[in-house]
Amino acid sequence: MKTERKWLFDYEGDVIAAYLEEKARQGYRLSSFMNSVFGMVFHFDEAEKTELKYSFQVLGRKAASKDSVFKTMCREAGWMLVYQNEFNAVFCNRDLDAEPIYSDDTGKHTEVMSSYKNYKKIFLSAFLVSFLSEMFRRGLLQSFYWFILAIILIQLIFYKIWDHRAKKAMQEGLSVQELPKKTRKLRNILLNSVIGLYFTAAPLIMLYHAYIGQYNKIAVLLVPIFTLLFMGIIERLIVRKQKTEESWIRTLGFFGAFIVAVVLAVVCVDPLIVTESESYTLTVTEEGEIIGNEEMPYFSSLDYGFRPTAEREFSVSTFTSVAEKMMLVHEHVEIPSDDIRNIMLSVEDFHYIIYLYQNEATARHNLAEMTEGMYLYEQGNSAFDAVYVDEEVYKKEEYRWYDEWTGEYITTTTHFDWRDTYILDGSHIYVVRISEEELAALYETLSARG
Amino acid sequence: MAREQFQTLSEPMYYILLSLLEECCGVDIMEKVKKISGGRVSVGPGTVYTLLARFEENEMIHETKREGKKRWYVITQRGRVQLLNETLRLKQMLLDGKTGGLL
Numbered sequence: 001m002k003t004e005r006k007w008l009f010d011y012e013g014d015v016i017a018a019y020l021e022e023k024a025r026q027g028y029r030l031s032s033f034m035n036s037v038f039g040m041v042f043h044f045d046e047a048e049k050t051e052l053k054y055s056f057q058v059l060g061r062k063a064a065s066k067d068s069v070f071k072t073m074c075r076e077a078g079w080m081l082v083y084q085n086e087f088n089a090v091f092c093n094r095d096l097d098a099e100p101i102y103s104d105d106t107g108k109h110t111e112v113m114s115s116y117k118n119y120k121k122i123f124l125s126a127f128l129v130s131f132l133s134e135m136f137r138r139g140l141l142q143s144f145y146w147f148i149l150a151i152i153l154i155q156l157i158f159y160k161i162w163d164h165r166a167k168k169a170m171q172e173g174l175s176v177q178e179l180p181k182k183t184r185k186l187r188n189i190l191l192n193s194v195i196g197l198y199f200t201a202a203p204l205i206m207l208y209h210a211y212i213g214q215y216n217k218i219a220v221l222l223v224p225i226f227t228l229l230f231m232g233i234i235e236r237l238i239v240r241k242q243k244t245e246e247s248w249i250r251t252l253g254f255f256g257a258f259i260v261a262v263v264l265a266v267v268c269v270d271p272l273i274v275t276e277s278e279s280y281t282l283t284v285t286e287e288g289e290i291i292g293n294e295e296m297p298y299f300s301s302l303d304y305g306f307r308p309t310a311e312r313e314f315s316v317s318t319f320t321s322v323a324e325k326m327m328l329v330h331e332h333v334e335i336p337s338d339d340i341r342n343i344m345l346s347v348e349d350f351h352y353i354i355y356l357y358q359n360e361a362t363a364r365h366n367l368a369e370m371t372e373g374m375y376l377y378e379q380g381n382s383a384f385d386a387v388y389v390d391e392e393v394y395k396k397e398e399y400r401w402y403d404e405w406t407g408e409y410i411t412t413t414t415h416f417d418w419r420d421t422y423i424l425d426g427s428h429i430y431v432v433r434i435s436e437e438e439l440a441a442l443y444e445t446l447s448a449r450g
Numbered sequence: 451m452a453r454e455q456f457q458t459l460s461e462p463m464y465y466i467l468l469s470l471l472e473e474c475c476g477v478d479i480m481e482k483v484k485k486i487s488g489g490r491v492s493v494g495p496g497t498v499y500t501l502l503a504r505f506e507e508n509e510m511i512h513e514t515k516r517e518g519k520k521r522w523y524v525i526t527q528r529g530r531v532q533l534l535n536e537t538l539r540l541k542q543m544l545l546d547g548k549t550g551g552l553l
Contacts, residue, residue: 057496072519073476073495099480101496104462 002046004028009039009155009188012162012178013056016040020054020090030054035087039155039191053093055079055101074101147198151191158187230261459536462493466501467533470525473514476502505529 006023010016020030020042028044071081078098079091091101162179169177179187234257459467462483469482476498484492493501502523505511510529514522525533547553 068519069476069521070495070499073499076477077480077495079495099492099494101494102500103492103494103497104460 003031004044004046006042006044007039008042009191010184011040011159012184013058014178015184016056016090017054020056020092021052024050024052024054024092030082030090030092032083033085033088033090035085040088051096053096053098054082055091055093057089057091057101058087077101147194150194154187154190154194158183226261226264230264231257234261458539459532461491462497463501463505464533464536465491466493466498467505467510467525467529470511470523470529473522473524475520475522 008016008019010019023030023042023044024047027047027049029047030042031045032043034041034043074081074091078093078095079101080093082090082092084090158179161183165177165179178184465483465487466479468486469479474482476495479498479502480493480495502511506513506523508528509526510532511523511525514524516522544553
């Protein structure tokens with residue numbers, strides 16, 4: 001059987017009833033509906049084209065069609081219940097001249113008050129989802145928060161306009177009218193714009209995050225989606241089966257279901273979110289290039305790290321992509337503000353020791369402190385590395401550098417010309433000549449320093 | 451200015467109370483209202499349901515029996531007084547209309 005799903009922002013009873021009657025004429029019979037912050041979602045089954053009269057009712061605590069007396073009275077008057085949920089009920093009648101369920105404004109007061117309460121409940125749940133999003137404050141999820149907030153505000157403002165007019169009309173003994181068509185149109189345009197904008201932007205943002213490898217940010221988006229999904233399942237399986245009419249039990253059930261849904265959602269997305277708590281340390285060059293990207297939680301940024309402007313510690317997760325790290329580095333790292341040793345490399349067999357510094361002043365100071373009579377060649381403005389080699393070595397075409405931290409040898413074909421600067425793995429290096437005696441003294445100094 | 455509850459009765463209120471001079475259930479009320487008014491007034495089940503609840507709350511009617519999901523009501527003394535007051539008010543209005551030269 002062919003089915004159809006339609007989304008309406010209207011929640012005014014007469015407008016919805018007219019829409020359902022038109023669908024019946026087109027050959028679609030209402031099977032169910034769902035309330036959401038975005039509006040009403042109606043499900044239709046294909047059926048014979050027929051003329052039916054519909055009535056859309058807002059359910060209050062007392063006037064709820066869950067109340068069998070009300071339903072019985074409606075049925076005996078020819079109004080058959082088509083579908084109902086916690087908030088609304090739809091009745092239909094084959095008699096096109098049948099008396100409406102509410103033949104005057106008597107029920108409108110209840111209707112206005114009840115719909116206000118119902119929407120407050122929906123808005124509240126949406127706010128909870130938004131709050132959850134805000135707690136994570138991550139990329140797409142944050143935008144999801146603003147999206148939800150915009151929808152809620154538009155719905156709430158227009159609902160309040162309706163509520164105000166309805167109450168005023170009732171006080172004056174006048175008939176309660178729906179919002180004027182123009183006002184409803186304006187509301188629907190605003191809502192459509194926000195939704196259209198979000199669903200156009202969201203895939204682009206997702207693609208962008210995927211491109212730079214921020215899969216965790218996409219994963220976090222799943223939390224509200226999973227929450228809503230689990231909420232729906234719990235609502236169908238448990239909440240709807242509650243026989244009690246006690247509102248506090250129903251409310252408790254609703255919030256209980258929400259909490260369970262959030263927990264389930266977080267557990268599902270857990271591997272991509274919770275692992276973020278594991279701490280990793282980045283090492284970057286002044287140019288923002290990452291030269292260390294290992295799991296070294298035992299290193300503080302004082303020993304091995306980079307220079308965040310605002311804070312010294314900076315953690316990334318397994319799922320943080322290189323591109324993302326680069327972005328973070330550019331965002332946080334400015335000119336080094338202190339002189340912390342970045343990394344130490346040793347030439348094979350420890351004949352030559354290379355010390356890399358992030359600040360030229362520190363390099364010069366430490367070199368001068370370690371050996372006397374050595375020569376530091378200075379060139380350029382952004383010196384932060386210093387390299388010691390002797391005369392024989394720099395004439396060679398190939399060098400093997402031993403990285404103490406990784407235990408790996410790095411081969412480079414860079415020819416270190418005397419009195420010049422080079423770029424090695426993105427770092428500036430300064431070539432300094434020292435004698436055998438000076439080298440021995442340097443070893444001694446380094447050994448003494450551990 | 452807001453109308454005080456039941457100070458005056460609306461048309462559906464009047465006819466529902468009138469139909470409850472004899473014990474009847476919701477559907478009976480709908481039929482009776484139509485019959486009494488000669489088809490001029492008809493009330494929907496939602497209106498009947500809401501008004502019955504309000505009348506019962508204000509002790510203008512009381513429940514006499516239940517059968518499954520159906521309930522029967524009848525007017526109370528208080529309800530009769532309200533109905534009579536409203537009838538007299540309407541009668542006075544009619545006389546005033548005559549005195550004023552309308553009729």
